[in-house]
Each structure stands twice: as C-alpha cells, then as structure tokens.
Amino acid sequence: MQKMEAVGKWDVYEVVLDGPQNGNPFTDVDLSAVFTCGTKRVTVTGFYNGNGNYVVRFMPDTTGVWRFRTRSNRRQLSGHTGSLRCISPARGNHGPVRVAQQYHFAYADGTPFIPVGTTAYAWIHQSKALIETTFKTLAKSPFNKIRMCTFPKDYDFNKNEPWEFPYDKKADGTFDFTRFNPVFFNRLESYIRRLGVMGIQADMILLHPYDRWGFSNMGKDADDRYLAYITARLAAFHNVWWSMANEFDFMRAKKREEWDRFCSVVRKNDPYRHLLSIHNGMPQDMYEHDKPWISHVSLQWQEEDPGFVRTLRDKYGKPVVVDECGYEGSINHGWGNLTPQELNHKCWSFVIQGGHAACHGETYYRNDEILWWAKGGPLHGKSPARMAFMRKTLERCAWPMGPSPVVGSWDFKAVGSDRAGDYLLYFGRKQPAFRDVNLPKGKRFRAEVIDTWNMTVTKLPGRYRGWCRILLPARPWIVLRLKTV
C-alpha cells in the first residue's frame, strides 16, 4: 500500500498526470477530478501545464482522508484515483479570506482579516531582481493584500516589455490565444505561493484596459478560455482573490452584460468560492454589486467626501473595500499626487465610514521610472508607516467595528462595537483642543488619543461617562478611542 500524502489544511495538493501532447491540449482536453471526504464532495478542474503534464490542484478545507477520481475526455487521463490525508494547517495558514459579519472579512479559521492593501499592477512583469526587491519591500510592509494583474500593463512609466507572456506566439509573431504559456503561469504561481507564506492576499486582476498587445480584446472564446484556465490554476491557492477587472468600465471592447458571463466562468472553475469583485473606473455607473456572485465592493473613489463608502455599504449590504483613492506621489495625474497626510487621512476616513482601506499605492516621480504602483520595487513614501500604525490600531480594537450612531456628530464620524463598548472617533483635518461627547449611558470609559500622523498613542487620565469633555491635542488627524472600563 502506497503511503498516503499528508497535506496541510488549505494547502495545495496536486495530482500530476502524463497525457497527450498532440493537437492542442489546451483546447482539446478536458480534465477534472472529484475529491471526497465523508459527505464532502468537491469537483476540481484540471489544466495542461505543458510538456505532456496535466495537473489537478486541490485545496482541502477539512482534515481527514480525501479520495479522488479523475475524469477526462481522454482515456489516458481518466479514472485515476488516489487519496491524501488533510492534516492541521501549516503555521500561518488561516485559510481563504471570507466575508464575515456581513461587512467584514475573516479567514476560514475565524481569524479576523482587516484589509490593509497596496497596488502594484505589473510587479510580476519586471526583472527578477526588481521582483526580489518587491518581495523585500512587502516583507517589511504592513500590507496584507496586493492588487496585481495577470496581463502586462501598458501605461505611463510602464512601457517596458514583460519577461514573458501568458500566451505562446504564432509563427507570425502574434499571440496564439489558444495556447497558454505554462512558464509564465508557473512563475506567477511561485509568486502567489510566496505571498501566501507572507500572509499577503493576491488580489488578482484578471482583465484590464491598459494594453498594447491585444489581451484586453481577445474575443469571447479566448476570454472565457483564459478565465477558466487561470481559475483552474490559481483557485487552490488559499490567498487568491478574484478581481474581475481593474476599471471594468474603461474596457471598451467588453459589453456590459459580458461581465456576468465572466463571473460565471470563474465561479464554475472555483469550487472554493474565493472573494470576487469588479473594480470600477468611474463611480457613477458601477457594476450591479447586488448580484450574488459579488462578494464585496472593490471601490475606486477619488473624491474628497468619504461618505460614498457608507452609501454603498448600506445599498449593497456587503463589505466596501476602497482599493484606490489616489496614490501617494507626485506625478502629473490627479490620482497620483496625494501627500502622505492625505492618503493617511483618506484611509482613516474610509474606515470610519465603515469601509476598508486597502488603497495604498505610490507614484513619486522618479528618473528611473520605477514607480511602485506599476512596477513594485522599493517604497519611498511616508504613508506605509501610517498604514502599519492603522492596521496595528484596528487589530487591537474590538472586531468588527461598524458605523456607530452612539457617538459621532455632523462634523465627525465614529465606528464602534456596542457589544464591546469600544469606539473610534476620527476628527479628520480638524484640530479641536477639546471635544464634548455624549457617551452611552451607564458605562465608564477610558480614553486614548491616537495621533494617526505622528503615530503616537496617549492614554488620557481619568474615566469618562455621559456628556463629557475630552481634551485633545489641537492637531489634525486625531483618532479618539473610547473603551469601556
């Protein structure tokens, strides 16, 4: 009897099979496997990985013995069986992130996940040296999510060719959208694995408009084939999120109704139901986020007023993640020249509206044209330290916190947990030297002044109750924490 392979819960188990190389294995061959464990039954799509290799990737979510059997339209690949023992998860693997408490996120094991994310669209398309720099930067960063594109990007400060493409080329030099390039995907997957070990969610942007190669306009069949293929490859990684598009509304070649089909292709090939979103360009005509396959709102919001976060939260009853609100930097574009003070302010504003701030990005103008938002590399700005402070602050507070009617006024907002008696009040750009607040009756509170720019926490002496006056430092960007004794 063959020794049964042990696989950590939410880790990747691979069935690798030899199969036909003739014809076009990417289009001719169907492969899947059914994994069972007790009454659990998961159907997993396989994929061709080149050189006659076929792979079925599986992420077990239940400890115990899993058995599988393959299916294929090719006899050589059909009817293979085997089993694995799913053991306790590896240290640090909390499973995929799910929506929790309606407006929030938690890992599958219940650990709260507070998204503090960044964007580096084309970092995987850069040189190996630069990619290693990006990993080093991420390792020191507060970011637990990164927005990144499968396809290379053509845009200002990002005109270099990628090291490899997702497709093979035909004899005439054009891309063959029926033949994927496994070299590209294997390397992409190695990066996703490393991100996973680092505790970073790969928010995979599957489609985007910034393109000079034709990937944004491949046609219906190629679009669907691509989405099925990448989902089959990546769905078994616990740290993958599906971002159907960056700025779907700017993709002129796609009809609006096509996005429903795109989503369904991904859902069909993702038995784990990873988080799935569609990121907007303009806020006026967003995708219908009430559709059930949309897990959360992935929002671009460049305006001053953070109130739209609350509006969308209430409208859709789903988490609102601000993934883009302008980047810390100094370039020409209005979305790329925020001060770090402003980006920090926006992050807190979104959180205090009941949203999530995964909106870091950096666009300082540089002669070497290595701008983080496009290529990764080093970071130069002052907002990452503030977002680290924000993450630390939120992680030591009650979870989850939502918009609180208990405290708050026309000029400032608050989030809190009434259950835990824990509140955060944010005074934004204002600089009060004191503030009168009306605390929930019958409880006594401790107060902490949290300076989000200077990254200090000052415990105030005494206890507070009812209508009371709290002395503040007369500086902007102050959060006041009130916690029941």
Added chain:
Amino acid sequence: MQKMEAVGKWDVYEVVLDGPQNGNPFTDVDLSAVFTCGTKRVTVTGFYNGNGNYVVRFMPDTTGVWRFRTRSNRRQLSGHTGSLRCISPARGNHGPVRVAQQYHFAYADGTPFIPVGTTAYAWIHQSKALIETTFKTLAKSPFNKIRMCTFPKDYDFNKNEPWEFPYDKKADGTFDFTRFNPVFFNRLESYIRRLGVMGIQADMILLHPYDRWGFSNMGKDADDRYLAYITARLAAFHNVWWSMANEFDFMRAKKREEWDRFCSVVRKNDPYRHLLSIHNGMPQDMYEHDKPWISHVSLQWQEEDPGFVRTLRDKYGKPVVVDECGYEGSINHGWGNLTPQELNHKCWSFVIQGGHAACHGETYYRNDEILWWAKGGPLHGKSPARMAFMRKTLERCAWPMGPSPVVGSWDFKAVGSDRAGDYLLYFGRKQPAFRDVNLPKGKRFRAEVIDTWNMTVTKLPGRYRGWCRILLPARPWIVLRLKTV
C-alpha cells in the same frame, strides 16, 4: 448768502434740525428730505437722534450743487431747505461697492473690489480697550470687509453683557422696542466711519438668532421699525453692506416669507441700493437668491467640496461670497477648528470656483475667552498672512477672472481672463512634481509658481505654448499662474 458746505463725493452730509421731544419722537415723527442735483432726485429718510435732534444723512454720488428740502408730519421739521457742493471724493473713498461684471464687485468709481473678509460678530459690543485692539488688528490685516452684528450676541465664549444696548429700557427693566438708544447708534456709526477710512466694508448683520435679550423675537412692528431706523442711520455711509441675517433659517421666530418684507423695508429706506444679502445656516434650503433685491449670495458652506460655489454662481447669476466655511481655531465645534492650511485651502478653492473668499474667522481656544470671531481683539493664527498673500496675488492678476474652460481638468480647476490671457490653476492638496497643460492656441505664456502656504512666487524660466509640461514643486497648495507674453 450763507457759504455753501463742500462735501466729498460719497461722503456723509448731515442736515441737523431741532424738533419735538414730547411723545415718542421715534414713532410719532416722520422726517425725510429730497435732494436734487440737475435731474437727479434722491429721497432720504431722516431719524431722531435724541435730545430733540433730528438728522437727515445724505451721501451725494454726483459732483456739483445739491439742494434739499425737508418733509415732515411736524411743521417744525418741514420745509427746511439748503444746499451743498459735492466735490471730488476724499482720497481713498471710492464710493460704495457694487456688483460688477455680473459675478464680481467694484467700487462706484470703477475700482475693482475683491472681497477678503473676516467675521467678528460682536466686536462692537466689547470694552473700549478691546475695540481699540480690534481696530489695530484690522489696520494690520488684509481684510477689506468685516461681518458684524448690530445686536449683541449670546453664545459660547460670548456671554458678557454689551456696554450699551440699541434700545432704552422701560421702568420694569425690559427693553422698550419703541425707543432706540442714540448713544449706541452714534458709537456704532463712529466705528463704521473709522472702518470706512481704513477701506473696510461693514457687512452689517441686521438680525441674528444668538440672543438672550429678545432682539431676535421683537414682533413684526418692532422688526420693521428697527430695520427702517438703522437703514436711515447707516445708508449714507459708503462702506455699509446689508446682511439681513446671520443664519436666517435658524431664526425660528421669523416666518420665511417675512424676509421679503424685511428686505423691502431696508430697500425703501436705502436710496443708494447698498449690497444686500441673506446668509444661510444650512445650505439645503437657502433664501431664494433669484429675487431682485438680493445683490449676491452670502454663503455658509462647511462641506469639503467647493463645487457648490460654482453651482450657486450658475444658478443665480450673481456673485457668490463665501462668508463662512469654518474658522481657523481649536474649539469644540466642527465649524471652529480648522487648521490654517485648511482655511487657506478653502479660500483658494472658492476663488478657483469663481467665488469670493471672505471667510476668515478665528476661534482658537483661550482661557481669556477672547476669540476673534466673537469679540475681535488680537489675532493669533496663520491664515491672515495667507489671505493677505491671496489678496495681493488676485489684485495683481487680470480682473475679473472667471471659471475657465480653457485650462483645467477633472482634478484641478482654473479661473482666468481669456481677454487678458491670464490664468490661475490651483492644485489644492495635491503635490504634482509636474503637470501637462493644454494652453490656448496661438499664444505664448509665462509661468509663475505661487506657493499659497509658504507665500512665495517663483517665475519659471522659458515660455510655454500648446500642450506643454510645467515643472512644479511637489508640494501642496500650489497655484500656477499662466500669463500671455
């Protein structure tokens, strides 16, 4: 033949007559005079000034000989005649400010007036020493307009009794709303005269809700009598503006339709048609500014987005003066704890939307409770220097400048004069290191970088035309001036 008195154009000429002291001269006696000069004919309302003195005040607006004849329901005051010679205006007297170029202001002599104003509601109600301090502060300040109340104010940091009231008291200690107190008004007028000499417009707030004495709820007859009386007294001062109310919508005792009548009383007794506005509390339900007696919008706007200024400008086709947008300070109230950076930013934002920034006020918390916005006194903040810089900047640019579609983009706005080829672009809180702009065809431009916070002007070398890139300092609060060569 009596020597004819010489009066400077737009100066005050007074006819002083002895009249009856019996009964109640304030309510019993009507007095007016008709002034004529060639075909010009101005009817002026007189008033009782106590001690048997009756006064008709007149502001001639045309040089030459003016003749007058009084009218009264008392024989003693009727039929008095006389004449004056109106000569060239005194140095510095440019006449009353009028609406000019639809959205702007100019003095009667054509000199542009760019409002850069402040608010000190109850400064005239403080001690003489403090009032003198206020004058000293104003003399050093950039402010050419001050919002100030006739009636004393009852509010946080302003609980002291005034030195004098506009009304006499009855034997029972309550105010007699049929008997004005000339001592109060004469002193008020001495302050308005001094402001006039300093080139400061007295934006007289005639009614306001912050009251513990009953002046906000005197009833219809007393309201009308007060408005007629103060108009008769003050209309001849060239530097008076009528602000019918501070926060008219917060005056619960007044019906909304009463404001039309209040305006008509003022207009009837003001032959010079001074500027007249009604300041809002909330922006949602403002007075109908399309009514012809409203000269301009006196706006309170506490929100972040300055776009409402442009909206109102377009809606009413009148100048929009932001008179209140939050004050530089540190008090509890959300409208009283702006940083100086924010107030400066707001001022420029309003100007760049085609409005006017008369919105200075200071509310730093102080143990002595002398806060400028209420009591005047000294100033402690950093915004007045910036508003001085703004005024100087605007005064050296082409006049008038309006919203410019020629330059500007989604992320920044511009004002300019196409005729003069002079444009101001404001990048707000953004910090671009460079900016591509599309300049009007066929012209060459010089560029100046104006740092509104550091108050520096840096001329850029070279000339610019068409689509061009302009290097900027990668700091926030930058205005770029582009002027045709």
